[in-house]
Amino acid sequence: xxxxxxxxxxLPDPSDPLTGGFWSHAQQRxxxxxxxxxxxxxxxxxxxxxxxxxxxxxxxxVGGHGRIFTFTIxxxxxxxxxxxxxxxxxxxxxLDDAEGIRLATRFSNIDLAAIEMDMPVTVRFxxxxxxxxxxxxxxxxxxxxP
Amino acid sequence: MARTARPSWGWAEPLDDxxxxxxxxxxxxxxxxxxxxxxxTEIAAQAVERALRDARIDPADVDGLMWHPSFPDQLDAGxxxxxxxxxxxxxxxxxxxxxxxxxxxxxxxxAIRAGHASVVxxxxxxxxxxxxxxxxxxxxxxxxxxxxxxxxxxxFGWFPQPVxxxxxxxxxxxxxxxxxxxxxxxxxxxxxxxxxxxxxVMRDRSLSIEDYRASAPVATPFRNEDCSLISDGGAAFxxxxxxxxxxxxxxxxxxxxxxxxxxxxGVHLAxxxxxxxxxxxxxxxxxxxxxGITAADIDVIEVYDPFTxxxxxxxxxxxxxxxxxxxxxxxxxxxxxxxxxxxxxTHGGLLSHAYVLGVAHVVELVRQLRGTAxxxxxxxxxxVYAGYTGPxxxxxxxxxx
Numbered sequence: 001x002x003x004x005x006x007x008x009x010x011l012p013d014p015s016d017p018l019t020g021g022f023w024s025h026a027q028q029r030x031x032x033x034x035x036x037x038x039x040x041x042x043x044x045x046x047x048x049x050x051x052x053x054x055x056x057x058x059x060x061x062v063g064g065h066g067r068i069f070t071f072t073i074x075x076x077x078x079x080x081x082x083x084x085x086x087x088x089x090x091x092x093x094x095l096d097d098a099e100g101i102r103l104a105t106r107f108s109n110i111d112l113a114a115i116e117m118d119m120p121v122t123v124r125f126x127x128x129x130x131x132x133x134x135x136x137x138x139x140x141x142x143x144x145x146p
Numbered sequence: 147m148a149r150t151a152r153p154s155w156g157w158a159e160p161l162d163d164x165x166x167x168x169x170x171x172x173x174x175x176x177x178x179x180x181x182x183x184x185x186x187t188e189i190a191a192q193a194v195e196r197a198l199r200d201a202r203i204d205p206a207d208v209d210g211l212m213w214h215p216s217f218p219d220q221l222d223a224g225x226x227x228x229x230x231x232x233x234x235x236x237x238x239x240x241x242x243x244x245x246x247x248x249x250x251x252x253x254x255x256x257a258i259r260a261g262h263a264s265v266v267x268x269x270x271x272x273x274x275x276x277x278x279x280x281x282x283x284x285x286x287x288x289x290x291x292x293x294x295x296x297x298x299x300x301x302f303g304w305f306p307q308p309v310x311x312x313x314x315x316x317x318x319x320x321x322x323x324x325x326x327x328x329x330x331x332x333x334x335x336x337x338x339x340x341x342x343x344x345x346x347v348m349r350d351r352s353l354s355i356e357d358y359r360a361s362a363p364v365a366t367p368f369r370n371e372d373c374s375l376i377s378d379g380g381a382a383f384x385x386x387x388x389x390x391x392x393x394x395x396x397x398x399x400x401x402x403x404x405x406x407x408x409x410x411x412g413v414h415l416a417x418x419x420x421x422x423x424x425x426x427x428x429x430x431x432x433x434x435x436x437x438g439i440t441a442a443d444i445d446v447i448e449v450y451d452p453f454t455x456x457x458x459x460x461x462x463x464x465x466x467x468x469x470x471x472x473x474x475x476x477x478x479x480x481x482x483x484x485x486x487x488x489x490x491x492t493h494g495g496l497l498s499h500a501y502v503l504g505v506a507h508v509v510e511l512v513r514q515l516r517g518t519a520x521x522x523x524x525x526x527x528x529x530v531y532a533g534y535t536g537p538x539x540x541x542x543x544x545x546x547x
Contacts (some may be wrong), residue, residue, distance in 0.1 A: 010305075013297065023297075045417060074303055076364045079305070091304065104416055137301075
């Protein structure tokens with residue numbers, strides 16, 4: 001119970017050795033996920049090696065098209081940092097080009113009353129900012145696909 | 147209900163067959179309150195005092211103690227010695243609530259069988275209502291310490307548990323036709339039981355399906371009533387051999403089976419291949435096999451219910467109904483203590499009794515099988531507790547003579 005919460009929490013840390021690549025790529029407007037160099041599996045969430053075959057993985061750009069696997073519209077600020085955001089839509093997407101994994105994300109440019117399961121969405125990079133937290137970071141969120 | 151194929155995303159842990167070995171002979175609850183200023187250790191000690199009094203066992207005779215160290219300030223061996231003046235000679239940190247409230251019986255049985263202990267106390271308490279004001283402790287902080295959640299979920303607002311489980315509920319609705327009223331029917335059924343329970347936090351607050359529908363959304367499809375209370379409280383129970391239990395005042399409540407199921411995918415729900423099932427699909431068949439029962443034999447069931455959807459999924463995964471039919475079961479009054487097909491959370495559960503992470507579920511189950519519960523199920527003889535952490539689920543089968 002000694003984890004240090006930085007003053008920028010809940011902004012992510014792009015220098016984290018295991019997960020930071022997701023965010024450092026996002027700063028270049030690239031959606032990248034860990035992919036096993038041996039068996040080709042998408043290693044999400046990232047661990048030291050591929051869970052399927054223990055092979056090495058590498059951050060690999062992936063297409064940004066997908067569908068809403070599930071969602072919720074959040075009306076309560078569960079963290080003070082979310083206070084300026086509510087109500088917002090968050091949930092899981094499945095990507096057309098990364099079979100077998102689900103990505104937690106936020107849904108943007110979307111009519112909260114019209115959001116639907118299996119809705120086609122595409123990635124969009126937006127500045128992530130939080131109430132009472134200095135700084136911002138580009139984040140891969142998803143918007144409806146025409 | 148027969149299941150032809152078991153899914154491949156998890157397994158049942160191998161547990162010794164403990165049929166015929168141990169019984170739960172004493173149960174106790176602390177006062178359950180909103181923020182009270184009490185410490186966790188004080189709360190646990192009060193529950194243990196009451197459990198020992200219930201069992202007519204002197205604290206000096208306690209030689210085994212179980213708690214769980216991942217929650218702060220539990221009644222560990224040092225705290226027990228300071229409070230009761232006795233140092234238990236055998237201890238285990240595989241006790242407490244959640245899944246451990248079931249598997250404690252297995253761990254204690256092994257210690258009793260080996261002669262390491264003869265009277266084992268399992269206790270658990272939280273003071274999260276008191277701690278919440280300063281955002282220290284509490285379920286949210288425990289989860290935010292996980293690297294993957296902090297880096298890959300929290301920044302998107304997919305956090306904390308009400309948001310995860312609202313997402314799971316939405317998927318269950320999509321896959322199985324479950325409705326918001328179905329979820330509401332679970333909250334209403336448990337609240338009605340809490341209204342009958344003398345120590346339930348929500349004893350004096352009724353809830354109708356109309357009240358539920360009128361309640362504002364927290365994270366759709368959830369309203370407040372879909373989410374567990376945050377309260378200060380604790381509970382404890384006493385395990386001993388069935389031989390010794392026969393000399394004690396209460397009717398024998400025997401441990402007939404224990405199961406523990408594990409999801410291969412761990413703590414991150416986004417990774418679980420079947421988002422709308424729980425590891426109860428692995429745990430329940432193992433426990434029922436040990437006990438020689440089927441789901442159809444269950445007279446009363448207390449399920450770990452941090453959210454309405456978790457109660458619903460566990461009932462389905464245990465086999466109380468077919469997968470996807472939990473909503474219909476709840477909607478048609480199937481969970482009611484008086485005449486329901488599967489009387490469930492007869493004390494009100496985490497949703498309406500108290501948020502003590504399942505230990506009070508076991509306390510209630512024992513009272514049901516003694517025939518002394520507030521919302522008593524007529525003739526209850528076979529009772530089940532379904533524990534849950536997310537990556538694991540457990541099943542405890544208790545049987546009255």
